[in-house]
Amino acid sequence: MTAVTAPPSEGGAAPRGGSGRPRDARDERRGRWRSRRYRWDVKAMPYAFVSPFFLFFAAFGLFPLIYTGWSSFYRVELTNLDAREFVGFHNYTRLLEDEFFWNALKNTFTIGVISTVPQLLIALGLAHLLNYKLRGSTFFRVAMLTPYATSVAAATLVFTLMFGTDYGMINWALEHLGFSNHIDWRAGTWSSQIAVSSIVIWRWTGYNTLIYLAAMQAVPHDLYESAALDGASRWQQFRHVTIPMLRPTILFTIVVSTIGATQLFGEPFLFGGPGGEKGGSSHQFQTLGLYLYEQGWTNYHLGRASAIAWAMFLILLLIAAVNGLVARWLRKNHEG
């Protein structure tokens, strides 16, 4: 950039007739300004371009996070936000002996497992099938994504009707298969958790399928060719070529799904019908998200709700750390 102000090249390249000294000085000044602007451009532009995200993150992510953390040390009710009473770690220590909290944590875990594991396995299988040469593959790929594009509310309403006790489609189908006793899906612990998981699975399988599919298409084709030459069957190719190549992608989907499962809210909330934040009459499918909502927005205990929110955040950090360790172990194992 200093090149602009360098007289030899300037003069050498294009002599200007009749240009006096003052003009050169102005040019020089302008040039210096330009170069400064250019430097500023290169250095500052990236910040300017990424700043909207971080501004919004600060306003809607960071601030609420800190504010929630601050609130969790107070006894504060939604009915009277001005009256705050500092209680230290009381809201957290109370959680340790709060059976509703532990119940919600347990439910979050079990629902998380029975929705995430089948979901990722199905997605992997589907992606493998979609990776073949298929007629109308674009149609199938787009169709995979439609459940994900459907709103949670709409999907859950349909599922709730299907899982109805007296007039639900699933009980009707079971009846035709010879099970005469209607299952009250929502009342039972396992039945309700399976019902909620089925909604999650339905919504997210296609999303994960497409991620796997994208990763599969990045696997070099000659690997398959040489595997085929060595006489590997489709299944063996899948196990020994596809899966190892997909390992980072699988890890990524596990992390994302785990975060999603920990924050599960909409499906169980709507599945529960009116007053759904209780997650069933004995809280049999109340997740952490629902318990947080119940404490904050039905019982109006904002301090307690904030403590639950932070507990969830810490649990997520813990899960991320465990995931990281597993990932490192896997990588070492794989390389070694």
Next chain:
Amino acid sequence: MRTTRKSSRPRGRTAAVAITAVAALGVSLLAGCSKDSDEPAKAGGSEGDGKGKITLTVGTFGVFGYKQAGLYEEYEKAHPNITIKENVIERNDAYYPQLLTHLAAGSGLSDIQAIEVGNINEIVTTQAAKFEDLSKAEGVEKSNYLDWKWAQASTSDGKTIGLGTDIGPMAICYRTDLFKKAGLPTDRAEVGKLWAGDWSKYLDAGKTYTENAPKGTTFLDSSAGLYQAISNSASERYYDSSGKVIYKTSPSVKEAWDLAMEATTGKMTAKLKLFDKAWDQGFANGRFASLPCPSWMLGYIQEKAGDAGKGKWDVAAAPKPANWGGSFVGVPSAGKNKEEAVKLAAWLTAPAQQAKVFAKQASFPSAPGAYDLPEVKDAKHEYFNNAPIGQIFADAAKSIPTLVIGPKDQQIYTAITDVGILQVEQQGKTPAQGWAAAEKEIDNALDQ
């Protein structure tokens, strides 16, 4: 080096343009946000356009019927300088927390805010300072409203922060065709006599019904509705008049719980959850023969039971008069058009207007003066076999006791019905287990 110069200039310009664009975008987005949170307050305040025009906003949940009954138009015609806007949120469980946060922030409020009866005590005890005193306001006459309704929205030192809109006097809605098949009377006067004065007689009829029940039907929809109806016909329920929580020892709660359990264990109910999808389907499929129904529920039944149920439903008097539901309207002090808002609130809740809303929406007036107006007095409901609902509900309304309401009534009620009762009805637990679970739930909800 001309090239450098040449290329650096346009790039500089693009950069400048880009920065401006980003900055403008950011600023406008941020401005958009701040505007968003300001706007309702502004709308609530004076929206003067130089001609002294005032826009009043009315915040409600669900259908209040003011717009439907043409009241806003009528008021605007009589007051040319006023425009009325309604901000509706579908459900009170979303509306109420928002109202609380807006009150705390002192902004975002409508000039008039509706308050559900389940929340009125909490508002009166914790937010009274943030509302205008309507007791002596211009155009407000205490004698217009039912005493107990007036009392519910008043503080102990005589400040009234909400004017009564509708109430929910209760009757029993029943299916004449099913009653006939089960050998019960079908004429509404006779049906009313069957259980007059005592809820346990209602269950006696339930026993008769259950013994002769048409296949696939039950006497009641749920124990929760029955529990609500019975516990509401007392004068003390979850709190005593001094504000102490007494639900564990309250006789009315015990009576209501025991009878609800009798209905459950006697297989008289369809084990449904109120306002659930399955409950709606139960109406449509004629799954149950009767239920306690406040006046506002008639429209709901009509909608859910549909044409198939027309002429089959009828309305009889409940064993004891009780109230279920109803609302108030208050004027937040943070508004800028308080005077005009108070006038509008008084006008909207005056007997003549309440009668008009009743004629349109069947929301029953809390102004006894409306009961003698033709809109109420002569009201018959075609869907319900032309039952004289104006008469039935007015009779009930006049003898409803003043029920003590506490700040956490809703949480206690929900815990008893959605946890206690449902565990017994749907999960096969014993009544003792159900009650224990409800107690634990309530203790956790009340514990700050």
